[in-house]
Amino acid sequence: MPQQGYGAPMGGMGGPQPQFREIMRGQGIDQNEYNAIVQCATFSYQSHQTPLSTAVSNAIKQQIGGEWLVIMHPAGQKYDFCMTCVKGGDFFSFVLDSTQFQVCRIK
Numbered sequence: 001m002p003q004q005g006y007g008a009p010m011g012g013m014g015g016p017q018p019q020f021r022e023i024m025r026g027q028g029i030d031q032n033e034y035n036a037i038v039q040c041a042t043f044s045y046q047s048h049q050t051p052l053s054t055a056v057s058n059a060i061k062q063q064i065g066g067e068w069l070v071i072m073h074p075a076g077q078k079y080d081f082c083m084t085c086v087k088g089g090d091f092f093s094f095v096l097d098s099t100q101f102q103v104c105r106i107k
Contacts, residue, residue, distance in 0.1 A: 018045060018096040028089030028105065036063045037092055037103055041070075045096050056101070067107035075100040 040059035049055035053070040060068045075095045090105035
């Protein structure tokens with residue numbers, strides 16, 4: 001059963017807004033997708049949903065459709081990954097507090 005509340009305004013949890021910082025956004029992510037991704041990630045993050053990457057990817061899929069890969073890691077930590085099915089512009093990287101999110105459209 002789908003979780004409710006992904007369309008709620010950011011900050012609707014009553015707690016402080018996490019600090020947001022954009023790292024990089026590909027040209028394939030339009031403004032509506034950008035807003036939806038940030039909103040879904042923020043809501044799931046503030047709601048302490050687990051596993052968080054699954055909650056965020058499912059919320060994005062529910063709100064804007066498509067298939068999404070979400071990878072999270074502590075901000076500033078080096079990592080290495082490659083997916084051949086991701087087009088160069090279909091990604092968005094940002095930080096909420098001290099957690100970095102890598103979001104890629106895979107379909």
